[in-house]
Amino acid sequence: MNILYVLFTLQQTFPLMEAVTMGKESLDCEHTLGLAIREATGPTCPPLLARALDYAVFPGGARVRPRLCLAVALANGNSEPRLASAAAAAIELLHCASLVHDDLPCFDDAIERRGKPSLHAKFGQRIAVLSGDALIVAAFQQLAQLGSSVTHPVRMAQVTAIVAAGVGGPMGICAGQAWECEPRVDLKHYHQAKTGALFVAATCAGAAAAGVAAEPWRELGNSIGEAYQVADDIQDAIADTATIGKPTGIDVALDRPSAVRQLGLDGAVKRLERCIEKGLDSIPECKGRALLHEVVQQQSNRFFPQGIKHTAA
Amino acid sequence: MNILYVLFTLQQTFPLMEAVTMGKESLDCEHTLGLAIREATGPTCPPLLARALDYAVFPGGARVRPRLCLAVALANGNSEPRLASAAAAAIELLHCASLVHDDLPCFDDAIERRGKPSLHAKFGQRIAVLSGDALIVAAFQQLAQLGSSVTHPVRMAQVTAIVAAGVGGPMGICAGQAWECEPRVDLKHYHQAKTGALFVAATCAGAAAAGVAAEPWRELGNSIGEAYQVADDIQDAIADTATIGKPTGIDVALDRPSAVRQLGLDGAVKRLERCIEKGLDSIPECKGRALLHEVVQQQSNRFFPQGIKHTAA
Numbered sequence: 001m002n003i004l005y006v007l008f009t010l011q012q013t014f015p016l017m018e019a020v021t022m023g024k025e026s027l028d029c030e031h032t033l034g035l036a037i038r039e040a041t042g043p044t045c046p047p048l049l050a051r052a053l054d055y056a057v058f059p060g061g062a063r064v065r066p067r068l069c070l071a072v073a074l075a076n077g078n079s080e081p082r083l084a085s086a087a088a089a090a091i092e093l094l095h096c097a098s099l100v101h102d103d104l105p106c107f108d109d110a111i112e113r114r115g116k117p118s119l120h121a122k123f124g125q126r127i128a129v130l131s132g133d134a135l136i137v138a139a140f141q142q143l144a145q146l147g148s149s150v151t152h153p154v155r156m157a158q159v160t161a162i163v164a165a166g167v168g169g170p171m172g173i174c175a176g177q178a179w180e181c182e183p184r185v186d187l188k189h190y191h192q193a194k195t196g197a198l199f200v201a202a203t204c205a206g207a208a209a210a211g212v213a214a215e216p217w218r219e220l221g222n223s224i225g226e227a228y229q230v231a232d233d234i235q236d237a238i239a240d241t242a243t244i245g246k247p248t249g250i251d252v253a254l255d256r257p258s259a260v261r262q263l264g265l266d267g268a269v270k271r272l273e274r275c276i277e278k279g280l281d282s283i284p285e286c287k288g289r290a291l292l293h294e295v296v297q298q299q300s301n302r303f304f305p306q307g308i309k310h311t312a313a
Numbered sequence: 314m315n316i317l318y319v320l321f322t323l324q325q326t327f328p329l330m331e332a333v334t335m336g337k338e339s340l341d342c343e344h345t346l347g348l349a350i351r352e353a354t355g356p357t358c359p360p361l362l363a364r365a366l367d368y369a370v371f372p373g374g375a376r377v378r379p380r381l382c383l384a385v386a387l388a389n390g391n392s393e394p395r396l397a398s399a400a401a402a403a404i405e406l407l408h409c410a411s412l413v414h415d416d417l418p419c420f421d422d423a424i425e426r427r428g429k430p431s432l433h434a435k436f437g438q439r440i441a442v443l444s445g446d447a448l449i450v451a452a453f454q455q456l457a458q459l460g461s462s463v464t465h466p467v468r469m470a471q472v473t474a475i476v477a478a479g480v481g482g483p484m485g486i487c488a489g490q491a492w493e494c495e496p497r498v499d500l501k502h503y504h505q506a507k508t509g510a511l512f513v514a515a516t517c518a519g520a521a522a523a524g525v526a527a528e529p530w531r532e533l534g535n536s537i538g539e540a541y542q543v544a545d546d547i548q549d550a551i552a553d554t555a556t557i558g559k560p561t562g563i564d565v566a567l568d569r570p571s572a573v574r575q576l577g578l579d580g581a582v583k584r585l586e587r588c589i590e591k592g593l594d595s596i597p598e599c600k601g602r603a604l605l606h607e608v609v610q611q612q613s614n615r616f617f618p619q620g621i622k623h624t625a626a
Contacts, residue, residue: 044502045483049491053482101446106438125419126494129442130487133414136446137481140453144477147470157460157469164457168450169366170358174443178362181439189357 029066032089032142033057040138052123052131053138056096061114064299065202066092068224071295072206072217075288080155084209086146087159090139091202094163097135098173098198100128107177108250115245139163158208166201173198180256187257191229192222199225216284223279224296230272231303233259237268238305269304276300342379345402345455346370353451365436365444366451369409374427377612378515379405381537384608385519385530388601393468397522399459400472403452404515407476410448411486411511413441420490421563428558452476471521479514486511493569500570504542505535512538529597536592537609543585544616546572550581551618582617589613 037057041050066088073084103110103118104125111121120128143160147153167173176194179185203221204214235244236251237260251258259268279300283293350370354363379401386397416423416431417438424434433441456473460466480486489507492498516534517527548557549564550573564571572581592613596606 040482042483044506045488046491046495046498048494049482049488097446101442104442106442124494127491129414129417129419129445130491130494132442133410133445133449133480134482134485134487136449137477137485137487140457141474141477141481144453144470144473147474148467153466153470154461157457157466160457160473161454161460164450164454167446168454169353169362169447170355172447172450174447174450175358175362178359178440178443181361181437181443182359185359193357 029063029070029085029088029092030060032085033060033092036089036093036138036142039142040134048123048127049130049134052119052127053134055122056100056119056131056135057093059114060092063092064228065095065198068199068221068296069202069206069209071292072203072220073210075286075292076207076210076212077287078210080150080152080209080211082146083150083152083156083159084206086143087163087205087209088202090143090160090163091166091198091205093135093139093142094167094173095198097132097139098167098177100135101132102177104128107180108247108254110247110250112246136167152211155208155211158214159205162205162208162214163201166197171197172201180254185257187259187262188226190257191226191259195229195232196222196225199228212286219282220279220296223275223282224300227272227275227279227300227303230259230268230275231305233261234265234268234272234305236260237265272303276303342376342383342398342401342405343373345398346373346405349402349406349451349455352455353447361436361440362443362447365432365440366447368435369413369432369444369448370406372427373405376405377541378408378511381512381534381609382515382519382522384605385516385533386523388599388605389520389523389525390600391523393463393465393522393524395459396463396465396469396472397519399456400476400518400522401515403456403473403476404479404511404518406448406452406455407480407486408511410445410452411480411490413448414445415490417441420493421560421567423560423563425559449480465524468521468524471527472518475518475521475527476514479510484510485514493567498570500572500575501539503570504539504572508542508545509535509538512541525599532595533592533609536588536595537613540585540588540592540613540616543572543581543588544618546574547578547581547585547618549573550578585616589616 037054041053069088069091070084078084099113100119102108103113104120110118112118119131123131140160143156143163147156150156165172169175171193173194176190176197179190179193200218200221203217207217208214233251236248236258239248250256251261259271263271280293280297283289283296286292350367354366382401382404383397391397412426413432415421416426417433423431425431432444436444453473456469456476460469463469478485482488484506486507489503489510492503492506513531513534516530520530521527546564549561549571552561563569564574572584576584593606593610596602596609
């Protein structure tokens, strides 16, 4: 156990994962995202919607979820790389859709995202609603389009069902957001749906794309997702807008459940540590387990805010 | 050519299509829709979202699109009935999603739909945005879940891609709605995307589910979709809210393109006639062509408002 002080930035990429994916062009998530957006914004697309769809996805944030998806596929031999890449891109498109709708005036009313005006602030509410919708559709469309060319079309269906479960009702992102509309909510349940579910989709879809059982990979996604959400709560409580490119202090402003509000700052940091440890311990046996363990551990360290003392697992 | 006076109600079902599908339980679109909503609203779903999802889909409207999809599949032998049924249900879920988002205050601000309060009027804007999102996801989810059990998983992927094209950018429903945000719009282009695209998805997905080429079925969907949209414009111009269960006169109120505004009432009725004739003429050769022709012709007559003179094809 070492005491570490690590930089906190959720905007940073995962350089070790870069190494893992290096040289495999078909795995380039940015490339697949670019294709999906080009297709969704073809010549017949209304110009405002086309600009907005591109704006919602590029330049990206940390791309944490698609990288996790690809890393799991690679650790399992990645026998259907185009499917893994499509799954990763679909997950990121759905994440972007959720951010666009989450920022709407009726939810967070956020005017900034990733250091630039939020989509509704720039293009208006109508285009923001439609962009979110079109991104959800684009996610499933580019998975479906692989169907006739992949070696294992049944895997494609399995991956699609896993991805869908991460975003819809009864326990995907939509459900997570909808808990904010309920008078009472269990914090863990809320976080699992709002954030954990898409991380679970990332690890399970990565495994399914590689042709191995998805279920054993659930715990890794769940734990890292919870860690990410707790880190986000900590960030909301202590960081400033200039550092992270989006408004802070909104959990309190919107009277929203938060790990810091429930457990205090120290309690939240302890929960973050426990989540990461649990995730690492859960990684199933597979060809690339050691490297995957290292990558997840390194990158999880980035979840800790600058100056926060933590005991590395 | 006969002069007919026919009742106008888009809320009515297609009784001849009922006859076509009678006795085939697996084709019951209501049954499949019920399963999809039950799954999306499972025990872990936040209660408000669960109630809203059910509210958005039941009781239904005319279910015109899923019935058209199933009728095309049947006319082509319907060799994968569960896939046809899933495609039909997916199309209806996506249609319901589009209605929920279309009624939002930032679009039509409609307080009534299908004779009851619109979803946002009853559950609030946040739940309305999330319900639309969750319905889109549910549509693709229940198609994907068939993937490992259908005889032809590649067909499932083709059907999914066709359905997605009907709703996303660059020329699905999202694009159609987004044309309303542009300063200039071509009426035909706008209608094709906003309404025609999902009718095209219905006919093409029905054909693909049955294992025949989808493209020859595009014109039927396109023409019936245009007819439906023109009928909707006529209805908006001349009907009253009590008769059709939703607000009227909104094309003028929102300064929105409309066939009646562009062509006048007589011109719009003539265009409606031409669309139906074109659709009927386009029906490709297939086993059940004669019955399908009859069904489409009969049901298209219902598009004409009471008291409007028209020359039946």
